[in-house]
Amino acid sequence: MALAFMAISxxxxxxxxxxxxxxxxxxxxxTVLLFEDTPKHKESFLSMAEEGLYDSTSFHRVMSNFMIxxxxxxxxxxxxxxxKRLIPSEITTHHLHAKGALAAARQPDNVNPxxxxxxxxxxxxxxxxxEKEMHxxxxxxxxxxxxxxxxxxxxxxxDTLLLMQEQGRMNELQxxxxxxxxxxxxxxxxxLDKKYTPEQIAIYTSVGGYPSLDFEYTVFGQVLEGxxxxxxxxxxxxxxxxxxxxxxxxxxxxxxxxxxxxxxxxGYKYPVLEDKINN
Numbered sequence: 001m002a003l004a005f006m007a008i009s010x011x012x013x014x015x016x017x018x019x020x021x022x023x024x025x026x027x028x029x030x031t032v033l034l035f036e037d038t039p040k041h042k043e044s045f046l047s048m049a050e051e052g053l054y055d056s057t058s059f060h061r062v063m064s065n066f067m068i069x070x071x072x073x074x075x076x077x078x079x080x081x082x083x084k085r086l087i088p089s090e091i092t093t094h095h096l097h098a099k100g101a102l103a104a105a106r107q108p109d110n111v112n113p114x115x116x117x118x119x120x121x122x123x124x125x126x127x128x129x130x131e132k133e134m135h136x137x138x139x140x141x142x143x144x145x146x147x148x149x150x151x152x153x154x155x156x157x158x159d160t161l162l163l164m165q166e167q168g169r170m171n172e173l174q175x176x177x178x179x180x181x182x183x184x185x186x187x188x189x190x191x192l193d194k195k196y197t198p199e200q201i202a203i204y205t206s207v208g209g210y211p212s213l214d215f216e217y218t219v220f221g222q223v224l225e226g227x228x229x230x231x232x233x234x235x236x237x238x239x240x241x242x243x244x245x246x247x248x249x250x251x252x253x254x255x256x257x258x259x260x261x262x263x264x265x266x267g268y269k270y271p272v273l274e275d276k277i278n279n
Contacts, residue, residue, distance in 0.1 A: 016258055016260070017256055018033070019046055020254070021252055021255070022255055023226075023251075024252070025250050027232045027233055027248060029225075029226050030123070030229050031224045031226055031266075033224050033268060034046070034220060035221055037090070037092060037095075038095070039090075041104055042220060045121070046254060050254055053076075055251045056076065056249055057250060058247045058249045061242045062233060063125070063234070063242050064125060064235055065125060066124075066126065067234075068230060068234050069120060069122040071120045073120075083119060085119050087117040087118075087119070087218075089114060089115040089117065089218055090117075090218045091216070092219070093215060094199075096204075096214050097124050097209045097210045097211060097214055097217075097219060099126045099227065100123065100230065102123055103217050103220065105121060105122055105217070106118055115216075124213075125234040126208045126210040127208050127210075128206075128208040129211065130175075133178055135196070136178055136181055136194055138212070140192050141192050142177065145177050145180075148183075148184045151187070
């Protein structure tokens with residue numbers, strides 16, 4: 001299924017050109033496109049890439065089935081001021097956390113109510129979801145399951161699930177709870193349904209991603225090439241704070257390219273102006 005994201009021409013001088021960013025790593029290259037309707041994030045990412053500020057930083061937080069995060073300028077000696085830059089929120093309702101989405105990290109709402117972005121970024125790894133999952137509030141389900149499993153009749157199931165948890169079989173465990181959703185809902189008298197848009201359901205059941213982050217963080221680009229490299233990084237062995245045991249450093253390169261070539265090479269179709277106005 002093709003994802004219809006929005007992009008930007010790179011320069012005011014030539015609307016027929018775009019700027020892609022290639023992230024070079026020891027595990028391969030990732031080419032990303034930046035969206036037009038998140039201009040502050042695009043400008044920041046391109047300017048920092050051009051200045052070489054991200055070079056020699058690493059993907060310092062890696063979580064399989066979730067995301068790979070990098071660009072911590074504070075890890076570079078003498079760059080503490082740059083690491084404190086904040087970018088005004090450009091959260092939209094049509095840029096989702098589909099697999100390969102490029103988004104900006106930020107501090108939580110209690111200390112950052114305006115949801116301003118930091119200069120760190122992440123690329124969604126995520127996973128595929130079933131339609132049942134997309135119609136279930138997984139946070140509420142897990143909370144309700146805790147009460148449901150306290151029942152004496154359900155203690156054998158609790159022991160089985162605890163063993164699965166110890167074995168790291170979390171996806172399998174989650175699927176069991178989803179299948180028990182109606183029973184858990186009846187036992188706890190809690191509504192465990194969740195509403196997602198048809199677009200979200202279509203994307204997360206076909207492409208995958210991480211839907212619970214939607215509309216909470218600014219998504220400002222997407223991977224055009226190198227999603228296999230994202231997979232490799234996401235599967236890297238990690239230690240404390242989900243940091244890879246072996247550093248995965250990066251350097252960024254800006255590629256000026258005609259938009260027609262972006263479409264021909266990567267299959268990306270730029271939206272027309274009317275689409276952007278109507279959305």
